[in-house]
Every structure is written in C-alpha cells, then in structure tokens.
Amino acid sequence: MARMSPYQPPVKDIAFLLEHVVGYPDIAALPGFEHADLDTVVGILEECGNFMAKVVAPTNRAGDKEGARWQPDGSVVTPTGFTEAYQQYVEAGWGSVPLPEEFGGGGFPRTVGLIIQEMMMSANLGFSLCPLLTQGAIEALLHYGDDELKQRYLPKMVTGEWAGTMNLTEPQAGSDVGALTTRAVPQDDGTYAISGQKIFITFGDHDLSKQIVHLVLARTPGAPEGTRGISCFIVPKFLVNDDGSLGERNPVHTVSIEHKMGIHGAPTCVLSYEDATGYLIGEENMGMRIMFVMMNSARLSVGTQGLAVAELAYQQSLEYAKERRQGRAIGATEDSAIIDFPDVRRMLMTQKASIAALRSLMLLNASYVDHSMNEPDESVRKRADEIAGLLTPICKSFGTDLGNELTSLALQIHGGMGYIEETGMAQHVRDVRIAAIYEGTNGIQAADLVGRKLGVRDGASVMEFLASMREIDAQLAEAGDQFTSIRAELTTQLDALEKSTVWMLRTGRTDPNAVLAGSSPYLRMWGLCAGAWLLARAALAAQATGDAEVAETQLVLARFFAEQILPQCSGLLNSAIAGADDLFALDATRL
Amino acid sequence: MRIVVLVKQVPDTADVRKLDLNTGLLDRDAGEPIVDEINERALEVALRYKDNDKGTEVVVLSMGPENAIKSIRKALSMGADSAVHIVDDSLAGADALLTALALSRALEKTGFDLVIAGNESTDGNGGIVPAMLAERLGVPLLGFLTNVEITETQISGERQNDDGTVNVHAGLPAIMTVTERFDYARFPNFKGIMTAKRKPVETVSLAELGLDAAEISGLNRSTVVSTAERPARAAGTKIEDDGTAAATLVEFLATNRLI
Numbered sequence: 001m002a003r004m005s006p007y008q009p010p011v012k013d014i015a016f017l018l019e020h021v022v023g024y025p026d027i028a029a030l031p032g033f034e035h036a037d038l039d040t041v042v043g044i045l046e047e048c049g050n051f052m053a054k055v056v057a058p059t060n061r062a063g064d065k066e067g068a069r070w071q072p073d074g075s076v077v078t079p080t081g082f083t084e085a086y087q088q089y090v091e092a093g094w095g096s097v098p099l100p101e102e103f104g105g106g107g108f109p110r111t112v113g114l115i116i117q118e119m120m121m122s123a124n125l126g127f128s129l130c131p132l133l134t135q136g137a138i139e140a141l142l143h144y145g146d147d148e149l150k151q152r153y154l155p156k157m158v159t160g161e162w163a164g165t166m167n168l169t170e171p172q173a174g175s176d177v178g179a180l181t182t183r184a185v186p187q188d189d190g191t192y193a194i195s196g197q198k199i200f201i202t203f204g205d206h207d208l209s210k211q212i213v214h215l216v217l218a219r220t221p222g223a224p225e226g227t228r229g230i231s232c233f234i235v236p237k238f239l240v241n242d243d244g245s246l247g248e249r250n251p252v253h254t255v256s257i258e259h260k261m262g263i264h265g266a267p268t269c270v271l272s273y274e275d276a277t278g279y280l281i282g283e284e285n286m287g288m289r290i291m292f293v294m295m296n297s298a299r300l301s302v303g304t305q306g307l308a309v310a311e312l313a314y315q316q317s318l319e320y321a322k323e324r325r326q327g328r329a330i331g332a333t334e335d336s337a338i339i340d341f342p343d344v345r346r347m348l349m350t351q352k353a354s355i356a357a358l359r360s361l362m363l364l365n366a367s368y369v370d371h372s373m374n375e376p377d378e379s380v381r382k383r384a385d386e387i388a389g390l391l392t393p394i395c396k397s398f399g400t401d402l403g404n405e406l407t408s409l410a411l412q413i414h415g416g417m418g419y420i421e422e423t424g425m426a427q428h429v430r431d432v433r434i435a436a437i438y439e440g441t442n443g444i445q446a447a448d449l450v451g452r453k454l455g456v457r458d459g460a461s462v463m464e465f466l467a468s469m470r471e472i473d474a475q476l477a478e479a480g481d482q483f484t485s486i487r488a489e490l491t492t493q494l495d496a497l498e499k500s501t502v503w504m505l506r507t508g509r510t511d512p513n514a515v516l517a518g519s520s521p522y523l524r525m526w527g528l529c530a531g532a533w534l535l536a537r538a539a540l541a542a543q544a545t546g547d548a549e550v551a552e553t554q555l556v557l558a559r560f561f562a563e564q565i566l567p568q569c570s571g572l573l574n575s576a577i578a579g580a581d582d583l584f585a586l587d588a589t590r591l
Numbered sequence: 592m593r594i595v596v597l598v599k600q601v602p603d604t605a606d607v608r609k610l611d612l613n614t615g616l617l618d619r620d621a622g623e624p625i626v627d628e629i630n631e632r633a634l635e636v637a638l639r640y641k642d643n644d645k646g647t648e649v650v651v652l653s654m655g656p657e658n659a660i661k662s663i664r665k666a667l668s669m670g671a672d673s674a675v676h677i678v679d680d681s682l683a684g685a686d687a688l689l690t691a692l693a694l695s696r697a698l699e700k701t702g703f704d705l706v707i708a709g710n711e712s713t714d715g716n717g718g719i720v721p722a723m724l725a726e727r728l729g730v731p732l733l734g735f736l737t738n739v740e741i742t743e744t745q746i747s748g749e750r751q752n753d754d755g756t757v758n759v760h761a762g763l764p765a766i767m768t769v770t771e772r773f774d775y776a777r778f779p780n781f782k783g784i785m786t787a788k789r790k791p792v793e794t795v796s797l798a799e800l801g802l803d804a805a806e807i808s809g810l811n812r813s814t815v816v817s818t819a820e821r822p823a824r825a826a827g828t829k830i831e832d833d834g835t836a837a838a839t840l841v842e843f844l845a846t847n848r849l850i
Contacts, residue, residue: 035785047668047779055778093781106781 006424007057007312009049009119014359015042016550018111020541021534022363027109030374036108044112048094049119056123059085063126063265064427068206070257076205076267082127086208090160094120095131099138103154110297110373111366117301118362121308125431126265130163130203132301136294137164137215140232144282144290152240153213162211166294167198167235167271174200175444177217177288178226184218184233184278194218194235194278197255197270200438204269205237205254211246212237214271215294216278217287230287233278250276262430295440296392300365302439303395306403307358309432313410313425314351320414321348338413347409353561354402357531360538362399365391386461390453391530393445397520398527400435401442407432446519449526450504451512459505466498469533475540482555486536486562490529496570497529503577517580521572532558532566592644592743592763594637595698596671597708597721598653600662601627604713615815616684617714619656626662629709631669631776633769636707638670638777640741648672650701654682654693660792668779668787675701679797681804686813687715691723696800698728705746706766710735721768731761737772 018024019038028037059081066079089095098113099105113135120128138157141150156162173179182196194216198204205212214235223229238246251274258268282290321339329340338344368391371384411418411425418425436442454462476487500522508515535558542554602608606622634651641647651666651674653659663674677693685693698706711718725732733739736759739748746767747760779787797807830839844850 040785040788043664044781044784047665047784048781051778088778091780092778097781106785 006060006316007053007123008315009045009053009122010311011042011045011049013356014045014115014363016542017360017363017538018042020545021360021538022111022367024111024367027111027367027370027374030109030370031376032107032374033109033370036112041108041112044097044108045115045119048097048116051088051092051094052119052123055085055088056120056127059127059265060124061424061427063124064262064431065264067264068257068267070254070267074253076207076254076257076269078206078208078267079265082265083208085124085127086130086160089131093159095134095160096158099135099158100142103142103150104158109366109370111363111370114300114304114362114366118304118308118311118359121305122312124265125305125309126263128305129263129266130206130208131160132298133166133202134160134162134164134213135301136166136298137213139297140166140215140281140290140294141234143293144232144286145234149234149279149281152244153234153236156211157213161209162213163203163206163209164213164215165201165204166291166298167201167204167214167216168291169200170197171199175441177291178228178230180217180219180230182216182218182273184220184231184280186220192218192220192233192278192280193275194233194273195275197272199270200258201269201271202266204267204271206267210238211240214252215281216273217291218278220284223285227288229285230291231284232281232287232290234281235273235276235278239277252276261433262427263434296389297369298439299392299396299445300362300369302435303358303365303392303397303399304362305435306399306401306432307355307362309428309435310351310355310358310403310406310410313407313428314348314355316425316428317351317410317413318348320417324415326415344413347413349560350565351406351409353535353557353565354406354531356538356557357535357561358399358402360534361391361395361527361530364534365395386456387465389456390449390462390465393449393453394523394526394530396439397436397442397445397523398531400432401524402527403432403435404429442523443520446523447516449523450508450515450519454501454504454508459501462501462505466494466501469529470494472533472536472540476536479540479543482559483536483539486532486539486558489562489566490532490536493525493529493532493566493569496573497525500525500573500576507577507579511579514579517583518576518578522576525569525572525576528566528569532562535561592640592646592704593648593650593702594640594705594707595650595652595701595703596630596634596637596666597694597706598630598634598651598662598666599627599709599712599714600624600653600655600659601712601714608714610818612818612820614684615818619658624658624661626665627709627712627714629711629713629769629771630666632771632773633707633709634666634669634671635774635776636739636741636769637705641670650675650703652694652697652701653677654685654690654697656683663792664787665779667790667792668784669777670783671790673790674792676792676794677797677800678794681797681807684815687717687719687723688810688812689807691720691727692807692810693797693800693802694720695724695727696802697795698724700795700800704763705741706764708766708768710768710770721766725766728764728766731765733759733761733765733767735770736767737770739767739769 024038062080069077094116097106097108097116098110101107134157157164168177170180184192184194186192216233216235217230218233219229220231236250239248239250241247253272255270255272260268321344322337324338325335326338329336368384368388372381372388375381407428411429414423414425417423476483504515539554539558542551602622603625609618611618637649641649649671651663651671653663654677657678663676675697677697708721722732735750736748737751739746745760745762746765750757830836
C-alpha cells in the first residue's frame with residue numbers, strides 16, 4: 001500500500017479549470033502578465049507540484065507527531081524536516097511567484113499564487129502557514145509602507161529568506177479586534193516603543209529563518225476607541241542596520257506556545273513586546289484599513305485550506321476504498337473492495353464533486369482579484385473588486401465548512417482505522433478544524449456577507465451577480481437533454497437564493513438582528529448555488545472540448561452535485577429568513 | 592569547459608508502460624513521459640561543477656520525438672545553458688547502434704570536453720550507448736562510476752564491482768557514466784523555469800548531422816521481428832508431499848535451471 005508520496009498534485013484538474021472555467025487566458029491578456037501565459041503557468045505548476053509532493057509532503061506526519069517545541073532558552077524549534085524543506089522552498093523561489101518583480105518576485109497573477117498555496121497546504125498545512133503569514137505581512141507593507149520601509153524589508157521577505165507574522169489578537173481582543181490594548185509610544189527618533197502581549201501568533205517564533213518581521217496592531221496615546229484608533233507597525237525580531245545586515249535583538253519574546261488540536265507543526269505563540277522598537281506603516285490610526293488589505297487575501301487563502309486538506313484526505317480515502325476488502329457487494333461472487341458499495345461511493349462522489357466545486361470557487365475569486373487590480377478600465381476594476389468582495393466570505397466559510405465535512409467523510413471511509421492516529425486521517429480532521437475559526441470565524445464571514453457585502457450599491461451588486469449566474473440557463477437549454485436536470489435544479493435553487501436575498505436586503509434596513517440570525521444558513525445557500533453553477537460551467541466547457549471522457553466526467557460531477565447536494569439550499573431557506581425570535585425565545589437561563 | 596549531458600525522455604517507471612503490439616515500439620502515449628532519472632543525476636554532476644566554475648558551459652543533448660522538448664526544457668530550467676535536440680522520423684525505433692551514431696555526430700558538431708551520461712536507461716536498459724560513443728569518438732570511457740572528481744584536464748572516480756573498488760581516471764576529453772550512487776538532482780527553481788524559456792535549443796535532423804540514408808542502412812541494426820503480450824500468469828504447481836516431494840522439487844529446480 002506504499003505510495004510514492006501521500007499527495008499527488010492535481011495539476012491536470014487545475015489546468016482544466018484555469019483554461020475552461022475561470023477564464024485564465026483573460027487574466028494572462030491583462031497588462032503586465034504577458035509572461036504568464038497558460039502554458040507557462042501549467043509548466044510552473046507541474047514543477048511546483050512535484051516539489052510540494054517530494055519535499056514538503058514527506059514532512060507532514062513528523063509535523064503532527066513531533067509538533068513545534070518551545071525551548072527553555074525561549075527559542076522555538078520546528079519539527080524534523082521543516083528547516084530543510086523551508087530552505088529548499090526559499091531556494092526554489094516558489095513564494096516569490098505572485099509578488100511584484102520590483103522586489104524580486106515573479107510578477108504572476110494572484111490566481112497562480114493561490115494554486116501554489118493550495119498545493120503547499122495539501123502537502124503540509126502546518127508548514128504552509130509560515131509562507132502564508134509572510135505573504136500577509138508583505139501585502140500590508142506593499143500597499144502602505146513608505147519606500148524606505150519597503151526597500152529595507154521587502155526583498156528578503158519576498159524570497160522568504162525573512163519570514164513575517166501578523167499580530168492582532170490579544171486575550172481580550174479576538175473577533176473584537178478593536179478591544180486591543182497593546183501600546184505604541186512615539187519616540188524622538190520617529191520610531192515607536194511597542195508594549196503588550198499578543199496571542200495566537202502563528203509562527204511567531206521559529207528556526208526556519210534568521211529574521212522574523214512582525215506586523216503589530218497597537219494603539220498610540222490619545223487614539224480614538226475601538227478599531228478607529230488602531231495603528232500598524234513593523235516590529236522586526238532583529239533590528240536591521242542601514243547596510244541591510246541584522247543588528248540588535250528587539251525585545252519581542254515568546255512566552256509560550258499553544259498545545260493545539262491540530263497543525264502541530266506550526267508554533268502558535270504568545271508574544272510579549274517590552275518596549276520593542278516599531279516603525280509605523282502608513283499613518284497613525286490607519287491600522288484597520290491596512291489589515292483589511294491583507295485580510296481579504298488571507299480569507300481566500302484560508303478558504304483554500306479547507307479545499308487543500310479535503311483534497312489530500314480524499315486522495316487517501318480513495319486509495320483505501322480501492323484496496324480494503326470487506327463483505328460482498330450486491331451481485332459479487334468474491335469479497336468486494338469497499339469502493340463497490342453504494343454508500344462508500346456516495347462518500348467518494350460527495351468529496352470529489354464538492355472539491356471540484358470548491359476549487360472553481362476559489363480560483364474564480366482569485367481571478368476577480370486579478371481583474372480588480374490589473375484591468376485598464378476603472379469601472380471594470382471596480383466591478384471585479386465588488387465581486388471579489390462578495391465571493392470572499394463565501395469562499396472562506398463554505399471552503400472551511402466543507403473542509404471539516406469532507407475530511408470527516410474521508411475518515412469515515414477508513415472505518416475503525418480512520419480513528420487510529422497512525423492511519424493519518426485523524427490528522428487531517430484535526431488540522432483543518434481551525435480554518436473555520438481563524439482569519440474571521442465563519443460566523444463573522446456570514447455577518448460580513450449580510451452586513452457589508454449585500455449593502456453594496458444598495459443591493460445592486462449582489463442582484464447583478466445573481467443575474468449573471470442565471471445567464472447559464474440559456475446555454476444549458478441548448479446543450480442537450482443530459483443537462484435538463486442540472487438546468488431545472490439550478491433554476492429552483494437560484495430562485496430560493498434570490499428570495500432569501502431579497503428578504504435580507506429588505507429586512508436588513510430595519511432589523512439587522514433578524515438578518516444576522518439567518519446569516520450562516522444564507523451563506524451556505526450561496527456556497528451551494530455558486531458551486532453548482534461553476535460545476536455546470538465546467539460541464540458545458542468540457543462538452544465543448546470534444547474529449548468524450550472529460551465531458552462525461554464533468555457532466556457526472558455537475559449532475560450529481562446539482563441533483564443530490566444543491567437541493568440542500570432550498571432546505572435552508574426557512575432558517576435564513578426566520579429572523580431572530582426563536583433564537584432568543586428561551587432566555588440564557590433556560591438554554 | 593564544455594560539458595555535454597545526455598538526456599533521454601522515457602515513460603515514467605511508476606506508470607503503466609506498454610509496447611505497441613503492431614510495431615513493437617514503445618507506446619509513448621501510455622502515461623506521462625519524464626526525464627530518465629539517472630540523466631538528472633548526470634546533469635546534477637555538471638551543474639555542481641558549474642556552481643563552482645561559473646564559466647562552465649553545460650549543454651543538454653537529446654535524441655527523441657518532438658515532445659522530448661519537455662524534458663529538454665526541464666533540464667534547462669535546472670540550470671543547463673543550451674540544448675541540442677535531434678529529431679528525425681527515421682529515428683523511430685532506433686536501436687543502440689543507430690542512437691550512438693546519431694549522438695556521436697552531434698557530439699562532434701557541438702564539441703565537448705566531457706560527456707556525462709546515465710549508466711543505463713530505464714526503458715531500453717541497454718547500458719551500451721556511452722561505450723559505443725567512446726568508441727566512435729575515440730575518447731576514453733569511465734563508466735558505472737559511484738563518484739567523480741572533475742578538473743580542467745581530467746576526471747577521476749571510483750567504480751564498484753563484485754570484487755572491490757576500482758579507481759579510474761582519464762584525461763579530457765572523455766565520457767563518463769553515473770550510477771544511482773550519485774546524488775539526486777536539484778529541483779528546478781522558479782527563476783530557472785522562467786529563464787529556461789529564453790535558452791537556445793538547436794533542433795537538428797540527421798541530414799543536418801551529415802548522416803544519409805546509405806550510412807544508416809549500412810548499420811548492422813537490430814530490428815524488432817515480432818512482439819507478443821506477456822502470457823498471463825498461470826497458476827503455480829502445487830506439490831503434495833506423499834513421500835516423493837523432495838525428489839519432485841529437485842527435478843523442478845533442475846529443469847528450470849535454478850540449481
């Protein structure tokens with residue numbers, strides 16, 4: 001049962017989606033992406049996938065079994081294989097692909113960067129968090145740092161030689177970031193003295209890189225209350241001399257690391273800042289705006305984590321289902337592999353179709369981000385930005401909720417062995433569980449969708465998007481009888497989605513609590529419809545390629561999802577529009 | 592110093608590999624073709640030398656169908672400087688003799704100080720082409736090495752056989768082959784992949800190598816006469832021990848020349 005690698009990067013599936021479903025050639029046609037044609041991208045993804053499978057994936061088990069360790073001298077050690085894998089990752093340059101050429105990056109679209117992230121996350125989710133956080137820090141600096149700050153920090157962060165972190169959370173400030181109390185006191189030389197304690201800082205300290213560049217949210221004296229009074233600072237682990245060399249140790253210390261349910265390979269730190277030297281990014285009180293730039297991109301990446309771990313778990317559950325023999329399927333004359341049983345097939349098909357839907361959704365979101373940043377026409381950029389904004393909470397929430405559900409299914413396929421840690425399935429379930437929580441809990445994502453995104457242009461933005469999804473109806477009508485059920489179900493479910501959307505828009509004006517009450521089921525309705533819509537697009541595109549095998553595969557996936565998973569959407573309608581009354585009818589003492 | 596590395600695109604040993612039963616030729620459509628791994632190790636030897644002596648030129652030489660360009664690009668993305676790709680319809684089904692003839696002409700045309708090759712391909716398993724090249728080119732062959740030291744003027748290394756270790760050396764120009772004792776190759780890095788697209792690949796036909804039909808038909812080539820599927824595994828013979836089992840077993844072993 002030995003495999004070459006526990007992970008086989010699905011580059012062919014990805015290439016198909018890029019070409020036929022999310023319109024990658026249109027992205028490659030944008031100014032600045034001339035070198036990023038589809039063929040080049042697929043070639044890069046093949047090599048990158050090979051790297052992730054051969055170098056990163058083998059470190060995943062050790063990451064879970066050993067975990068990161070805090071040493072008595074205050075340093076943090078990562079599990080066996082992490083430092084070597086990270087060094088090779090830096091040498092290979094994979095982190096630099098989507099970053100600006102001006103600072104040593106490859107200048108490729110965000111869409112390509114997201115795929116590289118997906119493959120790394122599948123290979124080893126814990127490990128992948130280090131480059132992910134570094135990317136977040138890079139984005140904040142890129143958009144708001146002054147030239148001096150950028151020149152001093154970006155080049156080595158782009159290569160990955162220096163890692164980055166994001167420091168927002170404090171014991172009393174999680175979902176409510178505005179409650180943070182870390183102080184930033186201005187000094188005579190223009191720097192700030194940062195003091196306070198930050199918790200849940202992923203890769204807050206480690207042995208993968210010589211330097212760590214912390215991005216820290218803190219409050220200057222006299223700043224307004226809440227989120228309006230937050231500023232953003234760079235606080236490097238080592239001060240950087242003018243010649244670029246590393247100087248004094250800055251007083252940022254790891255007090256402890258957390259013992260978590262999963263992603264053991266990633267050190268999750270409590271960091272103590274004791275008058276550490278910090279450099280302001282942008283202006284005072286701009287902190288939240290800066291964070292949001294990073295957060296939106298991070299949310300899409302986290303949604304992709306759900307997809308990535310689900311993909312890995314699926315691959316393993318498929319292998320297992322083919323090899324494990326138990327009992328006899330109807331009509332079998334000898335012991336059957338469990339893949340021959342209908343219920344196991346349901347679990348496999350649910351995983352495969354859902355993964356395909358999720359991947360299309362993530363890539364579609366990323367492609368809109370690319371359009372929003374690179375289209376020459378401002379109105380096109382604006383509209384792309386609106387759509388990216390709408391899709392982000394859906395991707396984050398649906399991606400991670402499905403991540404939990406699908407990894408659990410994959411474990412179920414393994415039977416009792418799935419529950420045994422040594423089999424490796426439990427790790428996937430444990431690893432992915434945090435994704436529905438961090439980077440804005442899924443509840444927050446739902447609130448963002450109904451509270452912020454639905455209101456864009458008074459609802460016109462979301463209604464236009466719904467209308468664009470309906471356009472597929474005409475194509476499905478002409479595509480043949482085999483698309484009839486997909487067309488019918490999609491129409492029914494889009495009706496339900498539209499009905500709930502109209503209710504949300506109307507009710508939100510006078511009763512925001514009612515809208516919040518239904519926000520989570522409503523968000524799921526969106527995920528289901530968008531996923532089914534994209535699978536239908538894939539099936540239509542596959543038919544057009546003329547390749548019979550590809551056409552059949554995509555048709556079956558789209559049909560299975562449309563007929564057997566999508567209908568959950570209308571089942572959620574009532575809870576989406578029920579309002580808050582029954583949620584609060586029993587007061588807290590009777591719950 | 593110019594080092595030429597021989598690269599062959601072969602089917603992945605992890606995939607199903609098939610012969611076309613009509614032609615006896617490799618079914619190149621069954622599975623994804625890759626660079627034969629031993630060639631990557633050979634390339635790594637050249638690249639490490641180049642790491643230390645930046646003036647070194649590493650040229651990839653490959654004989655194969657058009658789609659072999661994929662393997663050539665991979666070699667370029669790992670750090671080779673340029674490539675020569677021999678493509679010609681009349682090379683389909685070429686045996687070791689014809690392969691060595693074509694490669695030797697290309698090597699004469701390109702010129703070299705050192706040729707590094709794998710000891711044996713995973714599809715043909717002949718292990719003989721480098722020796723034929725050395726013969727045609729009149730240069731020494733250091734084959735089946737387990738390690739090597741390269742200088743501007745000579746190479747030296749070890750070869751292991753059943754009796755022990757042999758130390759060998761030769762002056763340049765020379766040909767050497769590597770075994771799996773050599774290190775794995777570096778992964779292509781992202782910048783390498785991007786710059787590989789701009790590196791020159793010279794495509795040559797047999798005519799451009801000065802080889803004509805007469806010279807080729809004059810070769811004493813081996814050709815495939817017939818191909819058949821491997822017979823399905825038959826059930827094994829069960830021997831019951833009624834007292835004669837030992838004798839039956841010995842008879843079986845002897846008939847099958849196992850003792």
